[in-house]
Amino acid sequence: MHTVAVLSLKGGVGKTTVALGLASAALRRGVRTLVIDLDPQCNATSTLEPGDTEASIYDVLQSPTGDTVRAAIAPSAWGEGVDVLAGSEDAELLNHPDPGESRLGRLREALRVLAADHDTADTPEPYQLVLLDCPPSLGQLTRSALVAADRALLVTEPTMFAVAGVQRAFEAVQSEREHNADLQPLGVVVNRVRPRSHEHQFRIDELRDIFGPLVMPVALPDRLAVQQAQGACMPIHEWGTPGAREVALAFNLLLARILRISRSRRRPVHEDFDDEEIQEAVEA
Numbered sequence: 001m002h003t004v005a006v007l008s009l010k011g012g013v014g015k016t017t018v019a020l021g022l023a024s025a026a027l028r029r030g031v032r033t034l035v036i037d038l039d040p041q042c043n044a045t046s047t048l049e050p051g052d053t054e055a056s057i058y059d060v061l062q063s064p065t066g067d068t069v070r071a072a073i074a075p076s077a078w079g080e081g082v083d084v085l086a087g088s089e090d091a092e093l094l095n096h097p098d099p100g101e102s103r104l105g106r107l108r109e110a111l112r113v114l115a116a117d118h119d120t121a122d123t124p125e126p127y128q129l130v131l132l133d134c135p136p137s138l139g140q141l142t143r144s145a146l147v148a149a150d151r152a153l154l155v156t157e158p159t160m161f162a163v164a165g166v167q168r169a170f171e172a173v174q175s176e177r178e179h180n181a182d183l184q185p186l187g188v189v190v191n192r193v194r195p196r197s198h199e200h201q202f203r204i205d206e207l208r209d210i211f212g213p214l215v216m217p218v219a220l221p222d223r224l225a226v227q228q229a230q231g232a233c234m235p236i237h238e239w240g241t242p243g244a245r246e247v248a249l250a251f252n253l254l255l256a257r258i259l260r261i262s263r264s265r266r267r268p269v270h271e272d273f274d275d276e277e278i279q280e281a282v283e284a
Contacts, residue, residue, distance in 0.1 A: 001111075001115065001126060001127055001128065001129070001130060002128065002129050002130070002150060002151070002258065002259060003111065003130040003132065003148060003149045003150045003151070004022075004129070004130070004131055004132065004149060004150070004151045004152070004153055004186060004258060005132040005134055005142075005145040005146055005148075005149035005151070005152045005153065006018055006019040006022075006131060006132060006133055006134060006153050006155060007134040007136075007142055007145065007146075007152060007153070007154060007155070007169055007172075008134075008136055008154065008155045008156060008162075008165055008166070008169055009136055009137065009138055009142075009165045009168045009169045009172065010136060010156075010161060010162050010164070010165030011136040012136075013136075013155050013156055013157045013162050013165070013191060013192075014155060014157065014191040014192055014220075014226075015133065015134070015136065015155045016039065016043045016044050016047075016133055017191065017226055017230065018153070018155050018189060018191060018220070019035060019044055019131045019133040020035075020044060020047055020048070020230065020235075020236075021220070021226075021236055021247065021248075021250075021251040021254075022129075022131055022251060022254065022255055022258070023035050023048070023076075023078070023082050023131060023235070024078070024235035024236045024237045024238075024248070024251060025237065025248070025251040025252050025254070025255040026081070026082065026128075026129050026255060027078055027079060027081050027082050027235055027237070028235070028237045028248075028252070029252075029255065030081065031081070031128045031129050031255070031259070032081050032125055032126070032127050032128050032129070033081065033082045033083070033127060033128065033129045033130070033131065034073070034082075034083050034084070034085060034114075034127045034129070034130045034131070035048060035076070035082065035083070035084050035085070035131045035133060036057065036084075036085040036107075036130060036131065036132045036133065036145075037057060037084065037085065037086060037087030037133050038057055038087065038091065038107075038132060038133055038134050038135060038141045038142070038144070038145055039087060039091075039133055039134065039135040039136075039141075040087070040088070040089050040090075040091045040092040040095070040135060040141075041087075041089075041135070042086075042087035042088065042089060044084070044087065044133045045084055045086050045087040046233075047230050047233050048076035048077065048078060048082065048084045048233075049076060049077035049078075049233050050074035050075060050076050050077070050083070050084040050086055051074045051075065052074070053071060053072050053073065053074045053086045054071040054072075055068050055069075055071035055072040055086075056072050056085075056086045056087065056088035056090070056091070057072065057085060057086065057087055057088055057091050058088040058090040058091045058093070058094065059071070059072060059088075060072050060085065060106070060107070060110050061091065061094050061103075061106050061107060061140075061141075061144065062094070062106075064106045064107070064109040064110035064113060065113070066113045066116075066117065069085075069110045069113050069114060070117070072085050072086055073085050073086075074086065077233065078234075078235050083127075087133075091141060094140055094141065095135065095137065095139035095140050095141045096139055096140045097138075097139050097140075099139075099140040099143065099144075101179065103140055103144070104140065104143055104144055104147045104179055105144075105147060105179075106144065107132075107144040107145065107147065107148040108144075108147050108148040108180075110148075111130065111148055114126075114127070129258075129259070132145040132148065132149055136165075138168075138172050142172070143172075143176060143179075146172065146173060146176040146179075146180060146183055147176060147179045147180045147183075148180075149180070149183060150182060150183065150184070151183070151184055151185070151186035151258070151261070152169075152173045152183060152184070152185050152186055153186045153187065153189060153258070154166050154169045154170060154173070154185065154186075154187070154188045154189070155188075155189055155191055156188060156189075156190055156191065156207070157190070157191055157192050158190055158192075158193055158197075158199070158200035158201075158202075158203035158204050158207075159199075159203060160203065162203075163203055163206060163207060163210075166188055166207065166211070167210065170185060170188075170211070170214075173185050185214060186258065186261065187214050187215065187216045188207060188211055188214050188215045188216060189216045189218070189219070189220065189254060190204055190207065190215065190216070190219040190220065191219075191220045192220065192221075192222040193219040193220060193221055193222060194221075194222050195221070204219070216254065216257070218250050218253045218254055218257070219250070220247060220250050220251070220254075221243075221246055221247060221250065223243035223244070223246060223247050224243060225239050225241045225243035225244035225247060226243075226244075226247055228241075228244075229244060236248050236251065237251075
């Protein structure tokens with residue numbers, strides 16, 4: 001099970017858009033996925049439109065028992081293969097700035113409960129990918145995700161203030177390794193890029209100067225189709241416009257990179273995409 005925390009410590013950079021785009025790519029590829037909505041704004045939950053649940057992330061972080069975890073998960077409206085652990089506005093009440101280790105470990109325990117469930121014969125196939133959509137703040141919610149995750153994907157836009165937010169997020173990932181020695185930065189993905197913008201290219205070059213190969217070799221283009229698909233609560237892969245197809249291909253490449261990196265911890269995280277990855281992304 002690949003567990004990826006999708007985060008930024010600056011709001012409005014499209015963090016949830018990236019989580020949803022990866023879920024869409026996973027659905028197209030047949031990778032069984034769970035989206036865990038930790039953001040009290042609940043945008044991922046709203047877009048994925050799961051059925052009613054008897055519990056939510058608020059309840060799971062209060063008491064990560066098997067019954068509670070199962071009660072908080074429902075299939076999304078996107079189709080079989082993408083489930084949602086429902087978000088809750090009440091989760092903000094749990095976003096303590098300085099939680100103790102017990103609180104930080106509750107989401108990790110919930111994922112262990114899920115893994116144990118799937119060891120029994122009467123449960124569905126286990127999740128191959130878990131996406132943790134974090135709020136843009138460094139309290140209990142984001143830190144719980146970093147304690148539970150294998151990898152952290154940092155999201156930014158090519159703007160001055162967003163670049164500063166990436167630096168803070170990277171420092172948070174490094175700091176949280178005290179509680180999760182297995183946590184590794186997956187990389188920095190630049191969202192809403194306009195290739196003809198000199199300012200955007202300047203900021204991307206600045207990111208590469210700071211983070212080097214941690215900056216993902218694929219950037220996500222700024223296309224109206226993304227907002228249109230989200231407004232219709234549809235996967236970007238099903239929107240069907242030229243702009244949507246361009247963005248969908250970028251998410252295919254990003255997902256291929258995540259799955260391949262997660263399978264082999266010895267592989268350098270940030271090489272150029274190889275021919276196999278490109279072919280997988282085109283076919284997905």
